[in-house]
Amino acid sequence: MTRRRGPKLSASRLAKWLGRRVEQALTARKDTYVFLSPPYTDKQTVLNRITKARTTFRIRSKSDLSIAKQIFQSEDYRLERLARHPDIRARYDALVKAGKTPLIVDCGGNIGLSSLYFSEHFPKARIVTVEPGDDNFATLSENCRGRNIIPVQAAIAAEASVGRVVDIGRGTAALQVVPDPEGDLVFTTVPELITQHGGEGAVPFLLKVDIEGFEHDLFSRPAPWLDDFYVVVMELHDWMMPGEARSGNFLRAIAPLNRDFVHINENIFSIANRAPSVD
Numbered sequence: 001m002t003r004r005r006g007p008k009l010s011a012s013r014l015a016k017w018l019g020r021r022v023e024q025a026l027t028a029r030k031d032t033y034v035f036l037s038p039p040y041t042d043k044q045t046v047l048n049r050i051t052k053a054r055t056t057f058r059i060r061s062k063s064d065l066s067i068a069k070q071i072f073q074s075e076d077y078r079l080e081r082l083a084r085h086p087d088i089r090a091r092y093d094a095l096v097k098a099g100k101t102p103l104i105v106d107c108g109g110n111i112g113l114s115s116l117y118f119s120e121h122f123p124k125a126r127i128v129t130v131e132p133g134d135d136n137f138a139t140l141s142e143n144c145r146g147r148n149i150i151p152v153q154a155a156i157a158a159e160a161s162v163g164r165v166v167d168i169g170r171g172t173a174a175l176q177v178v179p180d181p182e183g184d185l186v187f188t189t190v191p192e193l194i195t196q197h198g199g200e201g202a203v204p205f206l207l208k209v210d211i212e213g214f215e216h217d218l219f220s221r222p223a224p225w226l227d228d229f230y231v232v233v234m235e236l237h238d239w240m241m242p243g244e245a246r247s248g249n250f251l252r253a254i255a256p257l258n259r260d261f262v263h264i265n266e267n268i269f270s271i272a273n274r275a276p277s278v279d
Contacts, residue, residue, distance in 0.1 A: 016039075032075060042059055043056060044068060058111075058139060060111075060139060067110060067173060071117050075117075076266065076267060077117055077267070079231070082262060092122060101202045101203065102122060103125065103126050103198050103202040103203060104126070104127040104206045105193055105204070105206075106127060106130065106208045107156040107190075107209045108131065108156075108208070108209065108210035111136055111140050113143070115144055115149045116149075119144075126197075127148055127149045130153075130155070132153065132154060132165050132175065133165055150197050157187040157189060158217050160188060160189055161179055162181065179217075190223075190225050191225055205230055208232075208233040209234050212240070213240060213241050213246045215246060216248070217249075218250075219252070220249050223253050226253055230271065230276070231270070231271055232254070232259075232271075235267050258273045260273060
């Protein structure tokens with residue numbers, strides 16, 4: 001595997017980073033996370049200004065840096081902005097207090113940044129991160145080493161099979177998968193992940209799905225496991241594949257369930273309407 005450096009240095013990129021650091025220092029604006037590393041370095045460190053925790057990870061490209069900004073600067077997965085956040089936190093706390101392990105399944109892990117974010121916010125959880133791409137998975141494994149994160153190289157699907165990765169020319173953040181009986185990529189299911197990696201006492205807590213349109217396959221069969229997760233974070237891809245109704249199976253699967261449904265930017269947040277205490 002060829003090791004690539006991070007985004008190339010440019011005066012404009014450096015000026016934007018320095019300007020943001022000055023703005024954060026001099027204004028009342030207090031972002032939760034601050035990037036401590038210049039944008040042209042392949043090792044990035046972000047500081048949580050509230051907890052003082054530092055998270056370090058490797059990036060390979062400008063695309064990776066953009067994803068890092070989505071997760072740690074824009075905080076695309078920030079649950080605190082939801083009206084149901086007290087219930088979500090109560091559910092997590094109740095599981096931990098009962099001696100259970102909250103299980104987070106991250107489908108479409110890319111280089112592991114979403115899992116690192118969840119790891120910081122839910123340190124007592126077990127996080128299973130699924131990513132099919134070879135280089136993505138290698139970087140994910142490096143970034144998540146030593147954390148409460150289990151990397152799994154596979155594709156997530158409605159049923160176990162095999163297939164392959166397809167590069168559609170949108171970069172490593174948009175790799176797709178297709179079934180192929182001659183392929184060498186394992187297609188696994190959510191129940192299989194729970195059985196194989198959940199461990200004793202694990203209880204489904206949060207499911208994140210961002211699988212570049214393959215959600216039409218994941219929800220093409222009955223998915224009774226969906227409502228087991230107190231929180232579901234879903235990115236749909238009809239915008240990327242117009243006319244294919246890739247979101248239809250997910251919408252049909254979740255519509256009959258007694259859950260809230262909140263759409264913020266690229267993500268749908270679905271929270272179960274049941275008591276947050278341990279069932």
